[in-house]
Amino acid sequence: MMDRDHFAFVLQHSGQAKLAQAILIYRGNGGAPAPSYATVHEIDASGAVPVILPGRAATRAGLARLSQSLSRAARHLGLIPANALYADGHTLLWWVPPAQRHITFHCTQWPLADRAAVLPHPGLVFLCDKHRWQVWAVKGRRRPSGKTVLYRAPYFNVYDSGQICHGNVVLPQDNGFEHIGQWNAAFFDSRFTHVNAVAPLVRHPGGANAFWQMLLDDPPARFPSGALVRLPLRLNDLIARKEHDHA
Structure with missing residues (x-):
């Protein structure tokens, strides 16, 4: 017997939502990746049980219109900023270039x-979704x-996983494109208080x-990238990890 998942959605307008169309997706069994095809079906809702016609x-035009319609309910809307790296409606990845910035200890x-x-x-590189707020360095x-x-x-x-301990810092309420600046400010304007990671944070005598x-005693012109600890991670x-989580 097939298990049935139950779900619900919230309308952003008054009225009721009615089953209107169905899209069936076909995938071939050859090639990598396998080719995909789709058909659009009207729904006969005149009986007790809706029937796919x-x-x-x-x-392409029809699928583009459907994508545009569905995207109105997506969390990431608006112009895509140059520093955005990945977005899937749940997760946002973005890049902050190297620069001189204020830091408080x-x-x-x-x-x-x-x-x-x-x-x-x-x-x-920052990652933010409803469960985590993480950061890694790049050269x-x-x-x-x-x-x-x-x-x-x-x-x-920052923990070994890249998870950021935000303490009592007030975080933005959303991770849309327009909130990237607020997330950056929440990180750089916070007070850095203690080492959370078990593994070495940097390659430097004394830790x-x-x-x-x-750096505080003799600030260099550029961050000494040779002190960064490389991870087995790209x-x-x-x-890939996020797409697997949402599969």
């Missing part, structure tokens, strides 16, 4: 407990591609505390 081949485990300065930061100034190698984000308040103290791996 004979269909017609789907056209408030660390009771550190002799220099309260310090702040404008320092160089590496390029970063270079070019926009990342799928093959870009990821490095551990060299910051306090992360000594590394950031060195940008494509993050995307």
Whole structure:
């Protein structure tokens, strides 16, 4: 017996939603990837049980109109900013280029407990969905591609997984394109208080505390990318993982 999943949706307007059409997708068993075809079917709802009527081949124009209609309910709407890397309605990945930025430390485990300065930061990749807010570092100034190698984000308040401990920082309510700046501000304007990761944050004698103290005492023109810890992870791996989660 086939299990039946139950779902519900909320209308954004008054009235009722009626079953209007059905789309059947056919996939061939040859080639990689296998070719796909679609047919569009009207619905006969005159009886107690709706009936799918004979269909017609789907056209590109028809599928484009359907995609546009469905996208109105998607979470990520509007112009796609240049720093957006991936979006699927649930997850948003974006890139922050390397730059000089203000950073604040408030660390009771550190002799220099309260310090702040404008320092160089590496390029970063952020991931945000309804369950997690993560960050990794990347080398270079070019926009990342799928093959870009990821490095551990060299910051306090970040776990080994890349998950960010936001403490009492007020986070944006959504992860749409228009909120990327708010997420960046939530990260860079926070106070970095302690090391959360078990693995080394940076390649530096004395660890992360000594590394950031060195930058504060003698700020370099660029972030020392040689201190970044390489991970067995590429940008494509993050995307593949998210697509698997939503499959």
